[in-house]
Amino acid sequence: MPRLIPAASLLGLLATWQLLAWWIASPLLPAPLAVGRVLVDHLSSGELPRHLAITLARLGLSFALAMSLGCALGVAMGRKPLLDRVLDPWLTLFLNLPALVTVLLCYVWLGLTETAAILAVVVNKLPNVVVTLREGARTLDKGLLEMAKVYRFGRFKTFCHVVWPQLYPFVLAAARTGLALIWKIILVVELLGRSDGMGYQLHLFFQLFDVAGILAYTLVFVAVIQVLEWSVLKPLDRHANRWRK
Numbered sequence: 001m002p003r004l005i006p007a008a009s010l011l012g013l014l015a016t017w018q019l020l021a022w023w024i025a026s027p028l029l030p031a032p033l034a035v036g037r038v039l040v041d042h043l044s045s046g047e048l049p050r051h052l053a054i055t056l057a058r059l060g061l062s063f064a065l066a067m068s069l070g071c072a073l074g075v076a077m078g079r080k081p082l083l084d085r086v087l088d089p090w091l092t093l094f095l096n097l098p099a100l101v102t103v104l105l106c107y108v109w110l111g112l113t114e115t116a117a118i119l120a121v122v123v124n125k126l127p128n129v130v131v132t133l134r135e136g137a138r139t140l141d142k143g144l145l146e147m148a149k150v151y152r153f154g155r156f157k158t159f160c161h162v163v164w165p166q167l168y169p170f171v172l173a174a175a176r177t178g179l180a181l182i183w184k185i186i187l188v189v190e191l192l193g194r195s196d197g198m199g200y201q202l203h204l205f206f207q208l209f210d211v212a213g214i215l216a217y218t219l220v221f222v223a224v225i226q227v228l229e230w231s232v233l234k235p236l237d238r239h240a241n242r243w244r245k
Helices: 004-024 032-045 047-079 081-096 099-110 114-138 142-150 154-193 198-207 211-240
Strands: none
Touching (some): 032 047, 032 211, 047 154, 047 198, 047 211, 081 114, 099 154, 114 154, 154 198, 198 211
């Protein structure tokens, strides 16, 4: 029975949407069937899959760069107080820098290029990863680290058996929040300076006041992100918390 609740909630949302569309009777709020027809048309033409693949490629590259750089820098700041004091003002600055400003500056300085687009997304995500991993590095059990040193584990073995199990929940938390943040930023990046991708298509639909197209592309992108959440991140989360059972 509990598993039916999400399905019933979605059906209620669709019913509410249909009733509002019928009551308003305006192209500004198309009915679910109208959005579905647009979705099928763009899927069959190959237009939607092409733009979705481009956006997901940008998302994957930006996510990998932000996570790898952020994890390395966050752990270093958490373990080295001097480095933390030097870089903490920079971290505070970038945490409070609006995403739109970062995107605009990257395009102004580097041009409307793919490098500028990826860099804008990475710069917006990087501070959040650094903060999360810095806190994780600060909570590492010093007793376990001393034990590894006494038993001469070596750096690789110490990382695999002592450091990584303690950092894993923090890495996962950074990944989950990062995915939620990056996919929103990447649409803005594509809207402002790219000639392909889901954000670019949404911009075209906006210019044409094509609400059905906007909703169709948005629903597909949200669905893909949810599939990634359920199929990848949630199983990793269960794996990280298996010791609680």
